[in-house]
Amino acid sequence: MANKILLEVVTPDKLLLSKEVDVVVATSVEGEFAVLAGHVPFLTSLAVGELKLKDGNATDYAAINGGFAEITGQKFTVLAESAELAREIDVDRARKARERAEQRLAKSASEQINYARAEAALKRAMLRMKVAERTRAA
Amino acid sequence: MASLRDIQTKIAGVKKTRQITRAMNMVSAAKLRGVQEKTERFRPYAAKFAEVLGSLSQGVDPGIHPLLAQPDKVEKVALILFTADRGLCGSFNMNLINAGLRFIKEQQGAGKQVQLYIVGRKGRDFFKRRPEVDVKEALTGVMNVVDFDLAVQVARMGLNAFLSGEVQEVYYLYSNFRSMARLIPTVAKLLPIAPEAVAGEAAKTGGQEYMTEPSAEQILVDLLPRYVNVRIYSGLLETATSEQAARMSAMDNATRNCKDMIENLTLLYNKARQAAITTELMDIVGGAEALKG
Numbered sequence: 406m407a408n409k410i411l412l413e414v415v416t417p418d419k420l421l422l423s424k425e426v427d428v429v430v431a432t433s434v435e436g437e438f439a440v441l442a443g444h445v446p447f448l449t450s451l452a453v454g455e456l457k458l459k460d461g462n463a464t465d466y467a468a469i470n471g472g473f474a475e476i477t478g479q480k481f482t483v484l485a486e487s488a489e490l491a492r493e494i495d496v497d498r499a500r501k502a503r504e505r506a507e508q509r510l511a512k513s514a515s516e517q518i519n520y521a522r523a524e525a526a527l528k529r530a531m532l533r534m535k536v537a538e539r540t541r542a543a
Numbered sequence: 544m545a546s547l548r549d550i551q552t553k554i555a556g557v558k559k560t561r562q563i564t565r566a567m568n569m570v571s572a573a574k575l576r577g578v579q580e581k582t583e584r585f586r587p588y589a590a591k592f593a594e595v596l597g598s599l600s601q602g603v604d605p606g607i608h609p610l611l612a613q614p615d616k617v618e619k620v621a622l623i624l625f626t627a628d629r630g631l632c633g634s635f636n637m638n639l640i641n642a643g644l645r646f647i648k649e650q651q652g653a654g655k656q657v658q659l660y661i662v663g664r665k666g667r668d669f670f671k672r673r674p675e676v677d678v679k680e681a682l683t684g685v686m687n688v689v690d691f692d693l694a695v696q697v698a699r700m701g702l703n704a705f706l707s708g709e710v711q712e713v714y715y716l717y718s719n720f721r722s723m724a725r726l727i728p729t730v731a732k733l734l735p736i737a738p739e740a741v742a743g744e745a746a747k748t749g750g751q752e753y754m755t756e757p758s759a760e761q762i763l764v765d766l767l768p769r770y771v772n773v774r775i776y777s778g779l780l781e782t783a784t785s786e787q788a789a790r791m792s793a794m795d796n797a798t799r800n801c802k803d804m805i806e807n808l809t810l811l812y813n814k815a816r817q818a819a820i821t822t823e824l825m826d827i828v829g830g831a832e833a834l835k836g
Contacts, residue, residue, distance in 0.1 A: 472769075486772065
């Protein structure tokens, strides 16, 4: 299939996803971008953000907790230290994580490192919830 | 000579021990498979990572990232030592600890101070009895489930020590799993990241030219701390694999020794039984003779 692109999401624990799709929309550190098959070789850092894949009429989402993406003509590889498919996200856990992060954030405003860490955790939790809700609505 | 009953009790005891060592052998075999599967699943990530990193870092300037900065003078180094949490795995832990001691001696011989970070209870217990060694931090009870989060945690200890300027070099000592019978304690340099090492990854893969966004350097800055995680994770996985392999062969030996012991004891038991029968017979015959008068 010349006009499809193979999307692979690789994490240290497993190959999370390997699927041929029409369009991939990812969130890089500089903003969202979409990739079709036949893209020039491209490399970018991914922010903590969502990954959207469209195949025909079906749209699917995944949460990427930062990493990077390598794109060659027919293949889109996401390397992330952790990532989750929308349907596998545990919303309750994400909500609890968000609450924890918020508390920590309030407490550790003075210490820079902990603050940054709590902020990152909060971002991840919010992303997971957002992505999970997307599939529910759909 | 021990009495018949004594020998029997002993045999029963050894049989029980054999049961336990055999069970432990099988448990280790199952765990070994688990860790190997994990290593297998990690491989695509590691391979891809090395490929991308290699192609990005060709002709890179060490000035762009503190993790690449080679120190002018090294006064203090950190060693991250991986050991197991549990024993009963032959000389596995001692081999790692001895390699650690050798490393410390070498560094001290070169006039450098060493501070130690330990992963695994056995390592911590050993160095607790050696107050002359500066142990900064120890993580215990973690080797049972090796996952990427653990690697991140371990890497953070090294990164913090390095970035705060407390130490100028960070090494890690893990057990290299060559084969079931060859588990080699290996010291590798973690920080600063040697540009040659990174470039070496590129040579292996024949890096590809990319369009990048943001700049290649910017991505590299993002990538390097993750590279540290990747290296620690593969070190941890190898150590965990080695631990299970070591325990398997230790338990295999123990089971075999039990078998030998049971054989010897059974022989002894039979001999003792024969001797007892002979004595009894002699008594009976002697008694009968006496009655005849």
